[in-house]
Amino acid sequence: MADADLVELAKRRGFFFGSNGAYGGTAGFYTFGPQGAALKRNVEDAWRDRFTLQEGNREIEAPTVMPEAVFEASGHLDTFDDMLVECAECGSSHRADHLVEAVTDIEDAEALPGEEVEELIADNDIACPTCGAELAGLDVEDFNLMFATDIGPGDGQPGYLRPETAQGIFVEFPRLKEYARGNLPFGITQIGPAYRNEISPRGGLLRLREFTQAELEQFIDPEADEPPLDRVRDVDVRLYPATEQQAEDGDYLDTTIGEAVEEGVIGSPWVGYYLGVAQEWYERIGVDTNRFRFRQHLAGERAHYAADCWDAESEVDGDWIEIAGFAYRGDYDLSKHDAYGDDSFTVFKRYDEPKTVERATVDPDMSVLGPEFGGDAAAVAEALETLAGRDPDAFEGDTVTVEVDGSGGDDAREVAVDAEVANFSVETVTENGEHITPHVVEPSFGVGRTVQTLLAHAYETDEVDGEERTYLSLAPEVAPRDAAVFPLVTNDDRLVALADRVAADLRAAGLAVAHDDSGSIGRRYRRQDEVGTPFCVTVDRDGIEGDGPETVTVRERDSAAQIRVPVDDLAEELAGLRAGGSFDDLLDRYETVETDVETE
């Protein structure tokens, strides 16, 4: 498949094209045309069915603009911020932090302020890797991959377009856990746009500035929850583990999900489970499994939040592209929002049996501490409390000594407090459970890249009756149209009228149907072939003459084989085919139409 051919077809037939052409175009933005939008929506519906409905998860829809504080917490403000230095000699741009890391012991230069990196470049005489010119004295510029905006009028409140849909789920966790009635595990999904101000958008739909993600955040109790691995234990997968990627003669590991998890190739059973679910889903929507693999991230390429990560990759035009990521994010996101935000990002985990524990507490008599220590009284009380938890024996004497930082910048000092004033006691309390921070498993899908993959994998050419033909072998579930309806010829009003009626009936039955009576029948078949319409319904005279019920012919796209089906059965049969039914079954049940057409 030549990529240029697919791009040409995509433009000509209305799958996708660069946006804003009338104004010169805008790099990184694509508009889905009528066919592409339908295909994309069907992919989203199939994803929703599998990852939301079949898993018993819940879908939400969060805003695309979020305030700066969210991204301070999530880490995107720092880690999506690249430090670039542009060589004055040759004009090439380089990651300033990477240059510094290469020649110093500093491991995380990204965290340093820009001025400091500039100094380090000068102090270490760092030269341009491209041309060798000195880089000292040049500005280090921040380039943040997030789109910035203002919320509200004037200077407003700084905000950003979300770089991933996930944060919209994480920030609402305190409420979402209520909807799950506090029970782990539960999963929240979201399908929607995300934005990254890419330095250099490339490759059609592959790297866009606005793109659609379908994400599932699976919240689990890492101690207790296990995935229903049996459901996908026997699913065959092609894995490309990190060890194989780094080996000289590294090879794929063809195995099953069950084995891969048992042998520890896939570290997390949860990640393994979703790899299995994804494998089945990709097959269902028409990804060519011979051009598909799961690749483990190398240690160095993992995102800032990911503990272990696998990508789903498809081969498109000779390149492997990432179409989904499966990350074990641990408690990174919820902990950060718990620390930065106001609400509690934990769930209460009830013990099987309430626990009775002895807890050392103090109840300091503030009417004594207040007059005695003035402004330091609160600090003294807090120190007593800490000490009680750490060393209850300290309260056995007449006085207790604790260390407090003096107010007004005084040095730390030791103070003695009457044990009686501290009011130390050991209480017996019943604990029914504890607050835990759930861990997150995140399958995150790129919808546009999936669409691109489906088109690339479905693009076929063959010969029909000696004429070359291009067609898209899209799965009926995702094809933009379910069927097309034609009168075989237009010089017979009966055929035209019945075709109109059949099309209307099929639409009323919920099918997406094209109607076309322009040009020869062969031309109309080819039009539908090119947009991947799986079935063409043709009304001919044989179907309306004679005594029996009205019939029409149904042509299957890939084989061009035809059967004759009663009009009354048509909607039901087409719906069955869309739901995954096999055309071969219909070939058995209905009369085959001889067409003399040969495909090869």
Place this chain on the structure above:
RNA sequence: GCACCGUUGGUCCAGUGGUAGGACAUUAGCUUCCCAAGCUAAUAGCCCGGGUUCAAUUCCCGGACGGUGCACCA
């Protein structure tokens, strides 16, 4: 961001210092009982800005967009 190359009807291309031509597609009509058939007609284009010139789609400069490589990034 850098370098090189490119940008002409819907699509793919040809061409020119005096504003353009083909193929396919599309539309209408004729024809037509199963795979891009035929006939007739019609619609439709020089990426944007500036410069040189009597005149620029063509030459020059800049920009936008696209492709490739580098860099960067999911």
